[in-house]
Amino acid sequence: MGGMTPPAIAIIVPVFKHPGLLPEALDAALAQRGGVPVAIVIVDDGCPFEETRTIASAYALAEERVTYLRKRNGGLSSARNVGIDYALRAWPGLEAIYFLDADNRLTPTAMANALGLLRQAGVDWVYPSIDKFGIEWSGNYQAPYSRLAHVTFDNICEAGSLVHRRVFDAGIRFDETMKAGYEDWEFWMQALARGFRGRCHPSFGLEYRQRGESMLRDSNRQRAGILAYMREKHRDLFSLRNLLAWEHEEAPRFALFTDAGGEVLWFSDVEAPPRRMTLDQHAESFAAEEVEPETLGTPPYAVWLPAPAVAALRQAGLLANLLWHLQRLCARHQAVAIHLEADRRGVALEPDAAAPVSAPIGFAAGQAALREAIRDQGSDGWLAAVAEDADSPQLGRLVLRFPCAEEALLVGAYAPTPVATAARLRQDHDPARRRRWIWRKAGATPAIRSYADYLATAVGADHVMPRARGRGPRRHVGFAVPDGVADGVGRVAAALATALRRAGCATHLFVLGAPILTLGEDLRDAFDSVSFLGRALPMEGPHDFLGQRIALAGDLEGAEPALLGLLTELDVLVCSHVPALSAVLGDLRKQGTKVVGHLHALERSALGRGIGHPYLALAFEHVHDLLLAPSQELLDWLRGAGVPEAKLCLLRPAATLSITAEERDRLVTARRSRRPGMLRVALLLGPSAGPALREARLRLVALTRQAGLPIDWVAAGEALDGALRRRLGALGVGIAETLADAVASADLLLPEMAEAAALAVRDAQLLGCVPVVPTESPAAGLVRGGAGLIVEDEAALLPLLRDLAVDPGRVARLSAAAAAEGAAAPGWTAATEALRDRLAAWFPPP
Incomplete structure (x- = not known):
């Protein structure tokens, strides 16, 4: 090769069992014109036919531009890689490498055409439109190069492409484990992952031989399995962030x-x-x-x-x-x-x-x-x-x-x-x-x-949300709730979202309930965006797990594609009491989303049997990265059920009110100055207050009126519709527009039995209002030690109110204890510290 002009292009010709067609390919490669010097490297991949060795040797002996390499059979990827490495070593000034299959042909100006385009800025490989002979067909590939189409539609770049040397210098080679085909598609995926791009030359000059059967047809028969391998290998490339x-x-x-x-x-x-x-x-x-x-x-x-x-x-x-x-x-x-x-x-x-x-x-x-x-x-x-x-x-x-x-x-x-x-x-x-x-x-x-x-x-969706997760340091956290922020679960989610948003996260609310949905006024402070599924989800599925009816993939009445399209592009998804969502968490997690289950309480059936969402979390523990629990008792229960310690995180509830110590003292003093000798009691009737609880509260008020107890009543909450307001008004019950107004003026708070009761209790304690909760309430753990009162059941409330109404000293002591507890309790910044540490560990700064 001493007198040979250094080539600008090396044409790699792998050959295995195509000896009769090889001369046609080599003659076409040697016939290149247009002032572009080329070298041809034949790589015999251990072909068992003697004719292959004879033909390749003859060309190498007769033409100094032809090199013949023979190796043990390792597959098409291995043969191409041997040719690549040889060409890069043999010709340091090489600009590009072209891959010519032994049964295809080139027109005389093919390499000159392609190299002219390859030398333009932003072009890392040049691929042809396909013109087939044998079984004739010509396909148009000259659309602007699309990474999205290349990854999601098909291999739009033929292996017979001219590839710039910088692609190989980046270490990109053909995957030698891929012996069933599509190795060229995977090669382009490697190039895409490194930021390289191709461009089509519509008049490239590749002539592609198509016969009734071929390696490509064999590959198409195994397409699903090969694609699954490539998707798994290039998970980042297939991420929704890239695709969007x-x-x-x-x-x-x-x-x-x-x-x-x-x-x-x-x-x-x-x-x-x-x-x-x-x-x-x-x-x-x-x-x-x-x-x-x-x-x-x-x-x-x-x-x-x-x-x-x-x-x-x-x-x-x-x-x-x-x-x-x-x-x-x-x-x-x-x-x-x-x-x-x-x-x-x-x-x-x-x-x-x-x-x-x-x-x-x-x-x-x-x-x-x-x-x-x-x-x-x-x-x-x-x-x-x-x-x-x-x-x-x-x-x-x-x-x-x-x-x-x-x-x-x-x-x-x-x-x-x-x-x-x-x-x-x-x-x-x-x-x-x-x-x-x-x-x-x-x-x-x-x-x-x-x-x-x-x-x-x-991504398995019907339509994908038109919003991509940003590439900056701000983490995107989604909150999936059943019915907005007005209910118990939603209020807890809004409080947590507010804390994370203040810590620099972008927060997104996903309401997965009925087609017509409403949200509370504190929405703007808690969430950067709000999204609705717009259809109801089944509350349970057909499968039994420890007495709970759960839904698996395929049980959601066709809602899976909608959920996968809606809950996209999140770093973290916090799931709160949406049982059906568990069926798609595995798919979301595969997209790179961290899944956090937010638990609130272990409920009991009428027979005292444990029920509720902690059991659902056990059924789907495998797809959860973290489970949040409001108490050590629930954490201990989860440990006992076999949940790994690394998946557990304590998230104690905190007050949602923001108030200074001076303002708190002013409100408590003002409360004492209103109607001395009267016990002031607030009722919280939120969305979780069903008809039975509403009637029980109405009966309680009526009984205190009949008994002549010195009690001033006030009610607050989203359940106060017109009819309920009229009935309460007839009993002399005042209406407070917000929970903050109610607890600021009350001595006692009777919250509903719901997930948000813990927030209401903390808000009440902060203002020195004494919470009264039943034994089974999620907030019972917050009032032990004198910071509130626990009652066995609804029947115990009337005797308690009768005693407190005539014992202002006890009320004062309870109020002081509640205020002390409220002042000492950690706020949301402290309460979320462990969770924020987990987020930092999952997503370390670059």
């Missing part, structure tokens, strides 16, 4: 129209900067996509919403979930009318509502429905219904009520409408003016508008 980021960059899911004639925002991730298009640019792409959907594309969903409404939704943390529900509704309707209403009391969602009173502020439609409406200009379609402000069976409706300024929901003269957009799109939508100029067949790569579907399929 690639979708946002390569094939945005939404086209958002925010005013009648302005720019169109293309995006997938609501937190990332959108691609800004003019309406003319969008219209041009929309029309071109009709004939070249695999090369040109517009987002599969169009949304029309005024900019002030979008800003209000973004500020409320509701935009991503709204878009998620619009996707789902567009699968069932031609289009969706969006009704947004201001409601300062909380948030409520009706994802498939009847015609509401308010007029729609916006609309959404899938691309297929929009194209159909543009082609069919009849008077009975959804677009005509929008134009005439009429109802239509093709038009679904979504109602979302949330706290915002009324002005944000006004529809101005320049508000975007699908009618105006369709009129503009029709101007370019003339099939007679357009034809497909690409002669190769479509289908080799997916239509760009379908990328979102491949992404969802990759």
